[in-house]
């Protein structure tokens with residue numbers, strides 16, 4: 001489409017605003033007023049995000065009805081490809097991390113249409129789509145069936161994906177529709193993890209799932225709208241980030257998955273740009289951001305005698321470190337999601353905190369809690385999920401409606 005055509009099809013939206021509402025300054029007072037929060041969230045995104053615990057329990061029941069356990073009967077596949085986009089693709093990262101570095105077969109999160117060229121009859125494809133109609137997941141399921149690969153489909157009941165699975169005689173795990181897809185992370189991730197467990201790639205007890213669900217319930221309770229910013233960790237994280245350029249680094253592979261999820265939620269809900277990575281990668285490159293225009297230089301120009309900066313944090317980094325130091329700092333080696341000793345990862349997290357401190361770059365640290373990797377992942381996603389929504393609301397954005405995403409779909413759908 002040419003620029004002119006793009007402009008024409010944008011209708012009569014004002015240039016520069018495209019009918020988008022919201023305000024650049026955060027409305028801090030809104031976060032202390034439950035009635036205003038409610039009114040600012042007409043699509044009930046907070047409620048949707050709070051359903052993580054129930055999603056896990058429901059997914060466990062639905063997966064047991066679908067008899068996923070029998071997947072292991074045909075033996076271990078040569079590889080597992082998790083195909084989908086957006087939140088569906090994130091479940092592939094979760095499976096790969098849960099399977100860990102000692103996993104005997106490759107686990108690949110495939111984020112484009114179809115499946116890799118090397119996939120054949122010896123491989124297994126998990127096609128994941130919350131709506132059950134994303135072209136990428138449908139193309140993956142179709143290609144898997146055509147090439148004779150083993151297929152499991154996970155998505156909305158009575159969807160195109162469900163029909164495709166039925167035609168291919170492949171197991172289908174229904175995921176009750178809960179728009180938007182990003183509010184369905186746990187409903188999608190649990191069947192993927194249970195498939196991995198049935199194939200012998202993931203060690204995960206029922207109790208781990210139950211405890212992760214309880215953790216999400218507890219965090220939803222701490223993050224509920226009636227708790228003010230002093231007691232609500234999500235509101236206080238949202239205020240930490242307000243007006244900043246967030247840089248989110250995860251101390252371990254598991255924490256890096258949570259970092260990626262946070263960046264995705266900040267973009268979709270709060271419409272904030274951010275950088276996210278594992279600290280291992282960041283330490284070799286993007287840690288340099290701390291020295292840059294938005295890092296040390298922005299901080300050295302700050303007037304430390306001013307009562308209130310005119311634009312708080314404008315154009316300045318805010319570091320968020322997601323730390324997973326393992327269960328009581330002593331994760332048994334066989335449970336570790338990383339190839340590195342936990343001490344090395346902890347040292348890296350301490351180091352980057354010191355680097356930030358020396359440069360005056362503000363830093364928020366979130367620590368994983370819980371015994372199992374799944375529970376610790378849940379503990380690193382719940383508060384950030386809520387924070388992204390509170391930040392959206394404080395800027396006057398409806399976190400449910402993202403005009404740019406809808407317009408993109410309209411432009412590219414033939």
Ligand SMILES: O=P(O)(O)OC[C@H]1O[C@H](O)[C@H](O)[C@@H](O)[C@@H]1O
Nearest residue numbers: 085086087088129130131134181
């Ligand atoms: O899970 P699906 O229904 O296939 O949707 C996949 C993705 O589609 C769109 O890109 C949405 O903006 C994403 O939030 C969603 O995760």
